[in-house]
Amino acid sequence: MKSYRKELWFETSTRIAFINITSRVKEALRESGINEGLCLVSPMHITASVFINDNESGLHRDYERWLEEKVPHDPSLYEHNRTGEENGDAHIKRQLMGREVVIAVTGGSLDFGPWEEVFYGEFDGCRKKRVLIKIIGE
Amino acid sequence: MKSYRKELWFETSTRIAFINITSRVKEALRESGINEGLCLVSPMHITASVFINDNESGLHRDYERWLEEKVPHDPSLYEHNRTGEENGDAHIKRQLMGREVVIAVTGGSLDFGPWEEVFYGEFDGCRKKRVLIKIIGE
């Protein structure tokens, strides 16, 4: 069994952001030399998500609007913010969008349907954060 | 390490549908010959979910009602639909229900508690769609 590990770094200029990381995950898979296996992509932070969906900016604005409506940023609403943080909402938003994705690796490629792309979802940006790619297989 | 891959195809007659695929995942596991490992089950589409919950029709109606209340289908509500689509809601519903499941394989069986069953959740049906099963282990 082989395994491969890589970190991606991000620092977004907005509190909420969605970044297409598909090509960087594919690059990591090529570097790994793994043909058959599983690829885990997960944020190393608890106010961010990695998710798979459509590479369409209108949809990303829909995500942001829906999340903001159901989980408003207003720092006064969250007990968590009594610790001095202002990101209580981001911890809930990340749960709703999910933490990680696990992707099948087949014949040396990400085994995707026609529209699947991988995104880093940031809900408490403007600081340095990391995504972990871990691939196992052979 | 062994790996096994199989696709399941669906074409639902309703926009939203929940289909029990447990027996088909078990069949794929038997075909794989894998005794110890991990089994990934994921849709190859971005308006569908694979999830694990109860095989109870009342619960499935609860899911549909709750999702429709929080994420109404009304195509006028979503920027994504300016692309000509009418499925902006389905992209949000799928995030809330989750994309994929990873199931432990132990002694040649899905390592499940007493009530766990696997479902394909369709949120933009009436078209052909696929689920991918990828099993690795030995």
Add this chain to the structure above:
Amino acid sequence: MKSYRKELWFETSTRIAFINITSRVKEALRESGINEGLCLVSPMHITASVFINDNESGLHRDYERWLEEKVPHDPSLYEHNRTGEENGDAHIKRQLMGREVVIAVTGGSLDFGPWEEVFYGEFDGCRKKRVLIKIIGE
């Protein structure tokens, strides 16, 4: 390829509870002797979640309050409860918080960022329930 399996048992005294299981997952990893691979942690029940987030009690109260506001416990609201259950809400709450987590194993450790901790999330407690840990790798 090695694999390792362990169950954790819980019986909470409240309907909703969040229990930090990070040290128990680390213990299972040590017992497994696995250095590189993937660690799946999943509930064996369909009204519970395993999730990764912050070990902060105010945040956990935020989760409970938000979930209760969006998915009230009131048993009269859910068709599922016509089966005699009173946990229709718990099946929805668990989907929103997610079922399982998959964690990278690197150099014999859970490959975590600085704040990641693993929690068992109970939404229909006061009964015996289990979490499954399955680790594969070498």
